[in-house]
Amino acid sequence: MSGLVLGAVAYDPKVVTIWDGFRAWLRGPGGLDFDYVLYSNYERQVEDLVAGRVDVAWNSPLAWVRARRLAAARGVTLTPVTMRDTDQDLRSVVVVRADSPARSLADLRGRVVASGAVDSPQATLLPLSLLRAAGLRVAGLRVGGQDSDGDVRVRRFDIGVGLHGDHIGGEREAARALFGADLVDAAFMIDSNLLLFAREGVLRSGSVRILAQTPPYDHCTMTAGPSADPAATDRFARLLLGMDYGDQDLRPLLDMEGLKQWLPPRLDRYQQLERAVDEAGFYDAEGAIRAADYRP
Numbered sequence: 001m002s003g004l005v006l007g008a009v010a011y012d013p014k015v016v017t018i019w020d021g022f023r024a025w026l027r028g029p030g031g032l033d034f035d036y037v038l039y040s041n042y043e044r045q046v047e048d049l050v051a052g053r054v055d056v057a058w059n060s061p062l063a064w065v066r067a068r069r070l071a072a073a074r075g076v077t078l079t080p081v082t083m084r085d086t087d088q089d090l091r092s093v094v095v096v097r098a099d100s101p102a103r104s105l106a107d108l109r110g111r112v113v114a115s116g117a118v119d120s121p122q123a124t125l126l127p128l129s130l131l132r133a134a135g136l137r138v139a140g141l142r143v144g145g146q147d148s149d150g151d152v153r154v155r156r157f158d159i160g161v162g163l164h165g166d167h168i169g170g171e172r173e174a175a176r177a178l179f180g181a182d183l184v185d186a187a188f189m190i191d192s193n194l195l196l197f198a199r200e201g202v203l204r205s206g207s208v209r210i211l212a213q214t215p216p217y218d219h220c221t222m223t224a225g226p227s228a229d230p231a232a233t234d235r236f237a238r239l240l241l242g243m244d245y246g247d248q249d250l251r252p253l254l255d256m257e258g259l260k261q262w263l264p265p266r267l268d269r270y271q272q273l274e275r276a277v278d279e280a281g282f283y284d285a286e287g288a289i290r291a292a293d294y295r296p
Contacts, residue, residue: 002229003033004236007045007054010038011166014256021253030239032232041162041296042066042119043289050076052227056236059223060164061273062121062282067223069287079233080265081222082240086258088269089216091191092126095208097178100185105134105212111185112153114174118294119282120165121273122219123174124156127188129276130214155184162296168193175202186211218269 008019019036026034037054039045042063049057050070059067071078094113096102102111108131116123128138137150157174160167174187175197189197191213197203222240224233240262243250254260277283282291 002232003035004055004228004232006034006036007039007048007057008036009042009045009058009060009163009166010040011160011163018253018256021249025243025250025253026236026239030235032235032239034236042164043162043296046070046287049223049225050074050078052225054225055228056081056222056224056233059221060121060166061217061219061221061270062119062125062164062277064221064223064270065273065277066283066287067225069283069285071226071287073286076226078226079224079228080267081224081233081237082262083218083221083265084257084259085261085263086192087219087221088263088266090122090219091216092122092130092188092214093191093194093210094127094130094186094188094212095175095178095194095203096186096211098207098209100209100211102185102211105131105136108186108211109136109151112155112183114155114157114177114184114187116156116165116168116170116174116188117158117161117163118156118291119161119163119296120170121276122165122190122193123168123171123188124165125276125280125282126214126217126273128154129272129279130212132279134212161294168196172197172200172202178203178208215272216269217272218266221265221267 008015023034026032042060045057046063046067048054049067067078102108131138136152157170159169171189171193175189177184178187243262245251245254245260284290
């Protein structure tokens, strides 16, 4: 059985600790010939996965969308492997101050909304699609500052561009803008980060309320590419699915990676993001980058 080389994006220094630990476990108790390489952005990782330069990739939801499109255009096969328990049934929320007069998304017409980075599914692409579904015209994405060509003005916080929202700095700054010197009327974030920002004190308890939320969607997925040996991929999947949160060696790594259990993958919760990508003109149908202001 051949080994596997995994690609992962280094959105935080802890990524090295996580995959060093997983590598040791997979190679030791797991008996799998496994190694990993790190990327500075998802676009290069996706291109290398589809080209067969890495065997598997730990993909963001947006990376999965692009990988699927690139693979289909090139006639190669991708195989979803696993996802985390915490990747399933997430929602993005549109948050306003508790005293805001806005009672529906329609009330944001003529207002300013704050988003995360240009390539954040959770804090930009999906919430903007929600606004469009409510009948609001949302202008195309432009680099830096504000975009005023639409029913709403979007103030975007481009922090960690290329990391597909894994670096939540832009999302955190969007939340802060609700109470900053240059006030915005609403901010976008994923529901779990709304709780995180409350714990951090970025948003004080009772200071905000949810105006609207997206339908549930799924987040990251482990993806095998055309170079992956099927037997090694199957072994990798079974090892991940068998990781025990009660294992004292594995638990700290699983905590850092934000899960208690790996689960079988599912693909039915990415359609919402596919639509958002098409609406924004972010990628074309063959996976080429079309967002003019996106420079990962």
